[in-house]
Amino acid sequence: MNPKVEKLKINYKTMEEFKKFKEYGAQELSMLEDLQANMIEDDSHSPFYGIYFGDKLVARMSLYRKDSLFDQYFDPPQDYLEIWKLEVLPGYQNNNYGKKLINYAKNYNMPIKTNPRMNSRKFFEKMGFEPVKYEVERDLGENPLVWYPFGVSEQKH
Amino acid sequence: MNPKVEKLKINYKTMEEFKKFKEYGAQELSMLEDLQANMIEDDSHSPFYGIYFGDKLVARMSLYRKDSLFDQYFDPPQDYLEIWKLEVLPGYQNNNYGKKLINYAKNYNMPIKTNPRMNSRKFFEKMGFEPVKYEVERDLGENPLVWYPFGVSEQKH
Numbered sequence: 001m002n003p004k005v006e007k008l009k010i011n012y013k014t015m016e017e018f019k020k021f022k023e024y025g026a027q028e029l030s031m032l033e034d035l036q037a038n039m040i041e042d043d044s045h046s047p048f049y050g051i052y053f054g055d056k057l058v059a060r061m062s063l064y065r066k067d068s069l070f071d072q073y074f075d076p077p078q079d080y081l082e083i084w085k086l087e088v089l090p091g092y093q094n095n096n097y098g099k100k101l102i103n104y105a106k107n108y109n110m111p112i113k114t115n116p117r118m119n120s121r122k123f124f125e126k127m128g129f130e131p132v133k134y135e136v137e138r139d140l141g142e143n144p145l146v147w148y149p150f151g152v153s154e155q156k157h
Numbered sequence: 158m159n160p161k162v163e164k165l166k167i168n169y170k171t172m173e174e175f176k177k178f179k180e181y182g183a184q185e186l187s188m189l190e191d192l193q194a195n196m197i198e199d200d201s202h203s204p205f206y207g208i209y210f211g212d213k214l215v216a217r218m219s220l221y222r223k224d225s226l227f228d229q230y231f232d233p234p235q236d237y238l239e240i241w242k243l244e245v246l247p248g249y250q251n252n253n254y255g256k257k258l259i260n261y262a263k264n265y266n267m268p269i270k271t272n273p274r275m276n277s278r279k280f281f282e283k284m285g286f287e288p289v290k291y292e293v294e295r296d297l298g299e300n301p302l303v304w305y306p307f308g309v310s311e312q313k314h
Contacts, residue, residue: 026300030291047293064297084298115298134187136204140221141241141272143183 003097005104008048008060010040017057018048023085027062048085049104051097059097061086063105066113072138073113073146075155080111086120102127112147121145160254162261165205165217167197174214175205180242184219205242206261208254216254218243220262223270229295230270230303232312237268243277259284269304278302 008014010031018028034040050060062085071077083105088097102124105112116124129145132154146154165171167188175185191197207217219242228234240262245254259281262269273281286302289311303311 026288026291026296027293062298064293082297131183134183136184136221139183140239141219 003051003053003058003100005049005051005100008046008050008057010035010044010046011042014046014048014057018060020057020089021060021085021087023087027085049101051100053092058092059088059101061101061105065110071155072157073132073144073155074111074148075153077155078111078152080113081105081108083112083114086114086116098123099127106147106149109149111149111152113144114146115142115144160208160210160215160257162206162208162257165203165207165214166200167192167203167205168199171203171205171214174207175217177214177246178217178242178244180244184242206258208257210249215249216245216258218258218262222267228312229314230289230301230312231268231305232310234312235268235309237270238262238265240269240271243271243273255280256284263304263306266306268306268309270301271303272299272301 012035015028015032015035018024031040031046035042047062047064048060049063050057052058061083064082066080066082068078068080071080074080083102086098086101088095112129114124114129124145127147129147132139132144132146134143135157138157148154169192172185172189172192175181188197188203192199204219204221205217206220207214209215218240221239223237223239225235225237228237231237240259243255243258245252269286271281271286281302284304286304289296289301289303291300292314295314305311
């Protein structure tokens with residue numbers, strides 16, 4: 001078995017799977033409400049990508065495309081990806097699932113930004129992510145790491 | 158002694174005091190670099206506000222004014238304040254220092270947004286902060302709480 005990264009569909013089954021992840025929160029509750037209120041179709045696409053081991057969702061991340069209008073990080077300014085909620089369930093760690101998720105994102109060949117939890121900074125750094133110079137107006141309480149595809153560099157302010 | 162909230166000045170003494178706080182990070186390192194490179198004057202104002210107990214800085218928060226152009230939270234759209242790094246040193250907690258910092262911010266009578274750590278959500282809620290409806294494009298990995306002054310409400314999208 002060679003588990004692959006899949007784009008997750010929002011439905012009750014997925015919402016149940018999400019409850020096993022530590023970073024279950026406002027985002028998931030909002031999706032659940034939208035499902036219950038029929039504001040979204042069952043099987044709508046989400047910004048979540050995940051890895052199934054058999055029938056079980058064992059790793060996930062949220063991946064969202066930000067418009068170049070909002071790009072304050074990259075030179076030249078361009079559309080970029082933002083990653084959050086990257087998480088592998090206990091018992092399934094050390095199987096390169098986190099790495100597979102990151103590589104999936106890198107395959108878009110777009111710059112990536114993330115504001116990782118303290119305990120996942122090292123992992124992102126190992127995957128080639130770098131800190132940016134802190135700027136209060138842009139970063140406020142964040143301490144972001146970014147990944148540059150070839151030909152892209154840090155935006156100077 | 159009745160400790161008061163003060164706007165902190167960026168100098169080597171303040172930077173030393175900051176090292177005692179758990180959320181010491183990129184923001185403080187950047188200020189320290191700017192001091193060392195003479196890019197800012199000793200005694201420049203910072204976005205930090207704090208409370209001294211005698212000579213010792215025992216509580217602090219970062220408070221920054223965001224321009225109405227960036228307001229996606231409040232109706233009518235307007236300048237608002239963002240709080241982060243609100244923290245009271247161990248041994249000085251339960252003295253209402255956190256409450257004093259929040260009340261200082263509320264005195265501006267502007268809406269306030271914060272994206273608190275899990276362990277401080279309850280405190281902010283006790284201080285009248287409320288969750289907003291999660292919106293992926295705006296909130297991404299955040300789970301913000303906001304405070305509305307009289308006459309201000311949640312922005313509908």
